[in-house]
Amino acid sequence: MTNQNLTEAKELIDRIGRMGAADGWNGDINPTQRAALAYLARANRFSRAPSHAADYLCATRGTVSQTLKALARKGLIVEQRSTTDKRSISYAVTDIGQHVLTQDAALDAALKQLPPAEVAILNGSLQKLVKGVLQQRAGRTFGLCRTCRYHETNANGARCALLDVDLRPFETNEICHEHEDQTSLSPSV
């Protein structure tokens, strides 16, 4: 029956995701656009390019490029061209975009009905799953800045040892495209 459980888990994940998607058609945007918007809202200033969003969303750059252009057209994000590298673009979420993000519904409510402790356990299992899938497709982890191997604290506050920049306090709670786990060194499986 363990195999039955695996099948069921897979179906449940798919189904709950699909419900979240059906739920995400609110507020003039579609589920994919909502996911991209949510990513940008949670990503730090080094991780708001189309290619980063594509990595996170497990889609191609071409697809994400279209999605972001649609969001920009609707005024939910704004393009910010880099001065140092003229190829790259960073998108910032506007106030309207932030507001649209708050209009979630069903899944939020369902989560609130679960005991906080259970949500924590659920998070743990889901994180393991994400990590497991990531391992196979050689994807990036996109963890919180402060949980990264390159995160340091010094006299000024926080610092990223990889990019060699100081970090504002709030930034350490954002998602980073360069994130790498501290607990590595398990050579494979």
Place this chain on the structure above:
Amino acid sequence: MTNQNLTEAKELIDRIGRMGAADGWNGDINPTQRAALAYLARANRFSRAPSHAADYLCATRGTVSQTLKALARKGLIVEQRSTTDKRSISYAVTDIGQHVLTQDAALDAALKQLPPAEVAILNGSLQKLVKGVLQQRAGRTFGLCRTCRYHETNANGARCALLDVDLRPFETNEICHEHEDQTSLSPSV
């Protein structure tokens, strides 16, 4: 920080679902078609109509109608018109369709890496979430036949008290569109 946990849970669910979707582009079909195919493979003979799949997949009948036609075009399912009700159609998964379904990959492997006990707990939480969302959108539960309020055992074996038909043993492990929880009688919330 409990609010942080809720946001994270939502993001994780979305992300793992999206990974599963990206994963589902294997074998000449897209993720939606795979989901519909998987549903038909798990549904009992009373639950394989377009409208039932639409209910399960949280999509409109129109959309699902197209998806099923695409699957039929590819030979993964076959149309079976009902003789009693000439309006309704039931789809059956072909051998080829069954074979395509086995070609999953990343998510399956990641699930296998989790301890079975953790998978069981995960299932429990996800089921509660699904139930919670369903409650809000007044959707059907689509549980296993044998866990239904109308499931009975008699001299012949199993029976459905709602549809008043005898059931073959394997059918009690299939998903049913008419499924209703036994533990009801909580008038609302």
Place this chain on the structure above:
DNA sequence: CTTTATAGTAGCGAGTCGCTATTATTGCAA
């Protein structure tokens, strides 16, 4: 024997999605 409800579908418009070019730009190396 008409309403009224139900099951499935067609067609529309916007958009996703993988794919293959294509255009800028950057960085490295001869």
Place this chain on the structure above:
DNA sequence: TTGCAATAATAGCGACTCGCTACTATAAAG
């Protein structure tokens, strides 16, 4: 310094999803 491979983003294609509004059968209820 010129040349060229890598990188970032995008355009365009074809198949498809998706919500939506009709629309056609058929079935059931009055």
